Amino acid sequence: MSHVVPGGVGELKARFDAARAGVELYETVRELYPFCRSLTGPGNRATLAALRRIVDLTIEEVPSGTPAFDWVVPPEWNIRDAWIKDPAGRKIVDFGASNLHVVGYSAPVRGVMPLDELRERLFSLPEHPDWIPYRTSYYRETWGFCVTHRLLESLRPGRYEVCIDSSLAPGSLSYGECVLPGESDDEVLISCHICHPSLCNDNLSGVAVASHLARLLAGVSRRHTFRFLFIPGTIGSIVWLARNAGGAARRIRHGLVLSCLGDDGAPTYKKSRRGDAPIDRAVRLALRDGAPRHAVTEFSPYGYDERQYCSPGFNLPVGLLTRSPHGTFAAYHTSADDLDFVKPAALADSLRLLLDVMEIVEGDGTYVNLNPLCEPQLGRRGLYDELGGANERQARQLALLWVLNQSDGGHSLLDIAEKSGMEFGTIHRAAARLAACGLLEPARAEMRMEQSDEAI
Numbered sequence: 001m002s003h004v005v006p007g008g009v010g011e012l013k014a015r016f017d018a019a020r021a022g023v024e025l026y027e028t029v030r031e032l033y034p035f036c037r038s039l040t041g042p043g044n045r046a047t048l049a050a051l052r053r054i055v056d057l058t059i060e061e062v063p064s065g066t067p068a069f070d071w072v073v074p075p076e077w078n079i080r081d082a083w084i085k086d087p088a089g090r091k092i093v094d095f096g097a098s099n100l101h102v103v104g105y106s107a108p109v110r111g112v113m114p115l116d117e118l119r120e121r122l123f124s125l126p127e128h129p130d131w132i133p134y135r136t137s138y139y140r141e142t143w144g145f146c147v148t149h150r151l152l153e154s155l156r157p158g159r160y161e162v163c164i165d166s167s168l169a170p171g172s173l174s175y176g177e178c179v180l181p182g183e184s185d186d187e188v189l190i191s192c193h194i195c196h197p198s199l200c201n202d203n204l205s206g207v208a209v210a211s212h213l214a215r216l217l218a219g220v221s222r223r224h225t226f227r228f229l230f231i232p233g234t235i236g237s238i239v240w241l242a243r244n245a246g247g248a249a250r251r252i253r254h255g256l257v258l259s260c261l262g263d264d265g266a267p268t269y270k271k272s273r274r275g276d277a278p279i280d281r282a283v284r285l286a287l288r289d290g291a292p293r294h295a296v297t298e299f300s301p302y303g304y305d306e307r308q309y310c311s312p313g314f315n316l317p318v319g320l321l322t323r324s325p326h327g328t329f330a331a332y333h334t335s336a337d338d339l340d341f342v343k344p345a346a347l348a349d350s351l352r353l354l355l356d357v358m359e360i361v362e363g364d365g366t367y368v369n370l371n372p373l374c375e376p377q378l379g380r381r382g383l384y385d386e387l388g389g390a391n392e393r394q395a396r397q398l399a400l401l402w403v404l405n406q407s408d409g410g411h412s413l414l415d416i417a418e419k420s421g422m423e424f425g426t427i428h429r430a431a432a433r434l435a436a437c438g439l440l441e442p443a444r445a446e447m448r449m450e451q452s453d454e455a456i
Contacts, residue, residue: 008221008223008359008363009217009355010428013356013425016352018345018348021212021352025205026343028212029200033200034198036079037197039074039195039235041079044232051211055214056178059176060174060175061172062172064173068238069238071235073173074105074139074173074235079095080165081096082145082164093147102166103135106142106144106166107164108143109143109162109164111162112159113162115155115159124146124148124151125149128336129149130148130149130150132146132334133146133333134333143164173232176228177227179227180214180218184225187253187254188225189309189316190213190229191228191231191237191257191318192230193231199337200338200341201261201329203258205259206257207230209354210230211228214226222362233305237308241314249316254282257321258322258354259304260322262342263324263329263341263343267291267294267323267349268295268321269284270296270325272299272310272317272318273312282361283319283321284296286424289356306318321350323346323350360414364414366410366413366442366443367407367435368407368408368440369404369407369408370438372408376439378397383397383400395422400430402422402427
């Protein structure tokens with residue numbers, strides 16, 4: 001571990017322009033919104049190709065039929081068109097108008113059938129009669145349409161013509177990976193899913209925030225290696241883990257799954273399976289200092305890809321960061337999760353919060369006070385500032401004292417920030433100043449000691 005130095009993520013935070021970030025993030029969501037994404041297929045490839053203009057992605061193609069633990073990569077789904085025509089020949093459902101109209105992974109069909117038979121293949125939301133639901137059938141071959149309940153209720157008996165021009169055939173599963181090397185091989189994993197079609201909060205918000213976070217981090221020095229994954233949900237993380245079980249997965253020290261980051265809800269963090277991993281503490285601290293309204297929930301084996309990363313055979317320190325959690329907002333998995341539902345300000349605030357978390361992850365370390373016999377004279381070392389308001393000076397001076405007092409080789413900067421109630425950035429800057437004056441040095445592994453009440 002090197003001496004604490006300012007820069008890196010701290011530089012990003014100092015020049016972060018929330019208004020500009022919100023516009024850029026929203027534009028990414030808007031650009032990706034029309035693509036028909038699924039577990040596989042051209043919509044995913046188009047999404048990854050668009051993201052390449054933001055971040056340097058390596059795109060992997062994993063052939064259908066490839067085993068991944070207890071799973072197998074499914075056939076590739078391609079859909080070209082789909083519609084329903086009423087007895088008068090009028091097109092009343094059109095895939096071209098909304099890609100949510102077709103149940104994901106629907107098998108091809110072409111035929112004419114009575115309304116009673118067709119109704120068994122139609123899905124709607126009675127409680128929201130003007131919304132289209134999002135439904136999938138990934139691992140059971142079938143077909144269906146999703147429609148507004150208002151349309152469903154308006155249908156009259158007769159024979160309806162249906163067409164789903166799709167195919168299920170050998171192909172591949174596509175995912176994108178961006179690795180930003182750092183001083184250390186220890187990795188920070190950021191993962192998001194790309195398998196949802198035209199749904200903005202779940203999960204184009206996560207895709208946009210992850211890609212822009214990668215772009216920002218690519219431009220500064222990094223202590224950790226950062227790995228960004230843009231994968232189809234569940235099967236994507238399982239495939240990645242199967243391919244990297246003996247390599248990159250073993251190097252993950254901190255991880256976050258990102259989803260639902262664009263709505264007006266308060267930030268919510270779901271802990272990793274471990275519950276008290278450094279990433280869990282880092283996010284809690286960032287929320288404490290940067291999000292007056294927030295929630296922290298315990299781990300559960302239901303949700304997004306954190307449940308794969310946290311499966312007992314891996315037990316990786318990976319949590320889930322959202323705003324409103326999945327299933328808690330009415331627009332979830334419906335056509336109402338559109339470009340009006342996500343907000344530029346919320347997207348920017350999510351990115352800002354992630355920068356806060358990354359500052360803690362990157363800046364944390366354990367140090368030793370080289371002058372532990374009473375307080376060193378800070379004034380003659382230029383550590384007592386004359387500039388700034390009284391409160392600001394007092395906070396900087398108090399941070400110096402906290403770092404000196406707790407830097408015994410057994411307390412990290414994260415520990416000190418938690419204990420002092422001060423922001424991590426303030427503690428980190430204090431440590432940098434003390435190290436520059438020769439009062440602090442990194443603790444070596446053999447120097448780390450347990451707390452002792454023994455007097456000197």
